[in-house]
Amino acid sequence: MPFRFVHTADIHLDSPLRSLALRNPKLASLIGDSTRQALVAIVDLCLDQKVDALVIAGDLYDGDQTSMKTARFLATQLGRLHEAGIAVFKIRGNHDALSKITQELILPPSVKVFGGRGEAVEIAGKGVGIAVHGISFARPQAPESLVPKFRPPVPDAVNIAIMHTSLAGSPGHDVYAPCALPDLHGSGFDYWALGHVHARAEHAGARTVVMPGMPQGRDINEAGPKSVSLVTIGDDRSISVEEWPTSIAQFERIPVDLGGIAGWREAVEAIEQAVGRMRDRIEAPHLVGRLMLSGRTPLAWRMRRDRDLLLAEIEQRLEAGGRTWIDKIDLSVMAPGPAEGAGSADPVRELGDLMRSDAMRQHGVREAVRDLVRELRDDLPGDARGFSGGTEEEFEAFVETLLGEAGEDVLARLAAEPAGDR
Numbered sequence: 001m002p003f004r005f006v007h008t009a010d011i012h013l014d015s016p017l018r019s020l021a022l023r024n025p026k027l028a029s030l031i032g033d034s035t036r037q038a039l040v041a042i043v044d045l046c047l048d049q050k051v052d053a054l055v056i057a058g059d060l061y062d063g064d065q066t067s068m069k070t071a072r073f074l075a076t077q078l079g080r081l082h083e084a085g086i087a088v089f090k091i092r093g094n095h096d097a098l099s100k101i102t103q104e105l106i107l108p109p110s111v112k113v114f115g116g117r118g119e120a121v122e123i124a125g126k127g128v129g130i131a132v133h134g135i136s137f138a139r140p141q142a143p144e145s146l147v148p149k150f151r152p153p154v155p156d157a158v159n160i161a162i163m164h165t166s167l168a169g170s171p172g173h174d175v176y177a178p179c180a181l182p183d184l185h186g187s188g189f190d191y192w193a194l195g196h197v198h199a200r201a202e203h204a205g206a207r208t209v210v211m212p213g214m215p216q217g218r219d220i221n222e223a224g225p226k227s228v229s230l231v232t233i234g235d236d237r238s239i240s241v242e243e244w245p246t247s248i249a250q251f252e253r254i255p256v257d258l259g260g261i262a263g264w265r266e267a268v269e270a271i272e273q274a275v276g277r278m279r280d281r282i283e284a285p286h287l288v289g290r291l292m293l294s295g296r297t298p299l300a301w302r303m304r305r306d307r308d309l310l311l312a313e314i315e316q317r318l319e320a321g322g323r324t325w326i327d328k329i330d331l332s333v334m335a336p337g338p339a340e341g342a343g344s345a346d347p348v349r350e351l352g353d354l355m356r357s358d359a360m361r362q363h364g365v366r367e368a369v370r371d372l373v374r375e376l377r378d379d380l381p382g383d384a385r386g387f388s389g390g391t392e393e394e395f396e397a398f399v400e401t402l403l404g405e406a407g408e409d410v411l412a413r414l415a416a417e418p419a420g421d422r
Contacts, residue, residue, distance in 0.1 A: 002235065003126045006046050006244075008228040009057035009164070009195025010093070010214040011039055014070045016062070027325045030249055030286060031218065035062075036073060037248040038216035042228055043077045045244055046086050049230060052123075054081060057195030057212070058093025058137070058164030071105045082108035089121070090114070092136035093164035093176075093195055114162065118151040127235030129157035133189065137164060142177040153188040158233050161189040164196045167211075184209050191231065191239055198222055200243070208239045215246040220290045220327065223251040225283065249325075250284035258333055259295030267299055268310070272317050279324055291329045300333040307331065373398070 013035050046054050061070075081088055088111040107113065112121055114134030123130040131154035135146050146163055153159040165177040176196055184192050185205035192209040200213030212229045214222065226247040232240045256274045261267045271291060279287050291314070293303065303310055311329055318324045373395075 001125075001127045003053075003123070003128070003130050003158070003233040004049065004051040005053040005055050005160075005231050006042060006049070006051055006228055007055045007057065007193045007210060007212050007231055008042055008215055008246075009193075009212055010059045010198055011035055011042075011056070011216070012059055012062040012214065012218065013039060013074065014062065014067060015218055024325070027288070027327065030325070031288070034216045034248045035218070038226075038246050039074075039077055041246045041248070042215060043080050045228070045230070045246075046081060047084055050084075051086060051230070052126075053087040053089055053132075055132075055160070055162055055193045056088065056090040057162050057193045058091050059195060060090065060093075075105065075107075078108055078111055082110045086110070087123075088112065089132050089134060089162060091134045091162050091164060091195075092138075118149050120151045120154060122154060122157065126233075128233065128237055129154065130160065130233065131157040132160045132162070134162040137176075143175070144177070145179040145183070146177045147179050147183050147187060150187075150189070153190075158191070158237055158239075159189045160191045160193060161187070162193045162195075165194055166196055167194070181205065181209065190237070191233075199224075200227060202241065208241065210241060216248060217251045220251050220253065220288075223253060225250060245283050247284035249286035249288050250282045251288045251290070251327075252278055252282065253292050254278050254289040255292045255294065257295045258293055258297045258299070260297065261295070262298045264299060264302070267297070267303075268313050268317065271314055275314075275318065275324060275326075276321075279321070286323045286325065288325045288327050290327055292332070293329060294332040296334050296336045298336060300331075300335040303333055304331055 015035055042054070045051075060074075078088060088108075090111065091114045112132075112134075114136050116136055116138035118133065118135050120131050120133045123132065133150050133153075135149055142164075146165065150161055150163075163177065165179055166175050168178065168180055169175060181203050182205075184203075185207045187207070190207060192207060194209065194211045197211050198214045198217075199211070201211045203209040203211070210229050210231075213226060215226050215228055217223060217226055225245055227243045227245050230242040230244050232242075234240075254274055256271050258267050258270060261270060271293070275287075275289055275291075278289060297303075307329055311326060315326055318326070
């Protein structure tokens with residue numbers, strides 16, 4: 001009789017909204033509830049597939065949460081698994097180590113939360129012996145590898161090890177419990193159930209090493225389909241892994257080339273078609289798209305000036321289909337240049353050339369913008385300061401983008417409205 005389990009991680013239950021634009025209350029409500037709906041979908045999958053266990057490889061919570069509504073919701077979902085005889089094996093990740101719910105919530109007896117030292121739980125009654133190993137973060141920081149702290153694999157059993165780790169490092173993720181893939185493949189454990197990195201990856205080698213990614217993205221920086229792993233261990237010790245989608249709302253960047261389009265209505269239709277193509281490609285019930293508009297078009301300055309109007313018209317067209325949302329428009333459109341060999345008598349165009357080449361990049365201007373950004377950032381709550389990046393390089397890139405956008409927006413206000421249809 002095979003042993004089957006669902007492997008997930010990084011649910012970040014009831015994670016607060018960060019960069020998502022809150023101008024649309026319905027969209028904010030959808031994303032604000034999406035981590036709960038993802039957990040419901042995971043529990044539903046466990047029940048529908050009649051699995052033996054749910055493995056949660058850390059960061060079920062999202063930091064220093066005190067909400068008892070979160071606690072009651074979680075207890076209800078774990079209770080559904082308990083009533084069905086499905087065990088839960090859970091470790092604490094760096095965010096869980098901060099959560100007060102971790103210490104206060106009374107869990108069903110079918111839930112095993114591993115401590116800060118290596119433990120193993122043996123499971124009998126299957127075609128092959130199963131041993132589940134795990135180590136939790138005792139503190140939010142874990143600067144050293146946890147691999148040496150695991151108990152040795154149980155002889156003659158299929159050994160599952162649960163660990164929260166950044167592996168050898170991943171862009172956008174802090175270093176936690178770092179380790180090398182060869183160490184995992186050579187460890188003697190048959191399946192490594194990992195967590196922490198939000199992008200899914202299956203690392204080929206002598207053993208099965210899976211980072212399932214997060215089951216639900218929370219903003220555009222967590223774009224793409226999200227899923228969990230359904231794992232089957234056969235009586236012959238074979239291991240198969242199936243990816244099951246779980247996203248309630250999928251974030252996607254939607255590129256639209258408006259090069260050569262001169263009419264407003266034509267541009268809106270091109271955008272609508274691009275959104276429709278993306279909608280047809282994804283499996284999630286909801287699409288949350290960020291429009292990435294580019295190309296040389298006579299509408300460039302008008303789009304910058306009337307960005308809110310453009311967004312409103314696109315949203316109005318998308319309402320009929322439902323379940324499609326736009327969180328933001330990013331503009332990289334440019335006005336057409338003068339014909340080759342022709343001079344420019346347009347003072348706005350000449351000003352634009354000057355600003356792009358020199359004026360907006362002068363040291364004094366740049367320093368003034370830096371100071372304004374820092375002042376604004378420092379006045380915001382801690383969880384709202386990420387807009388300018390987390391490193392000095394990201395901060396400088398943000399300032400560079402801001403300078404470019406500011407120059408184009410000034411030109412858009414100065415330019416005369418081009419002829420074109422509505």
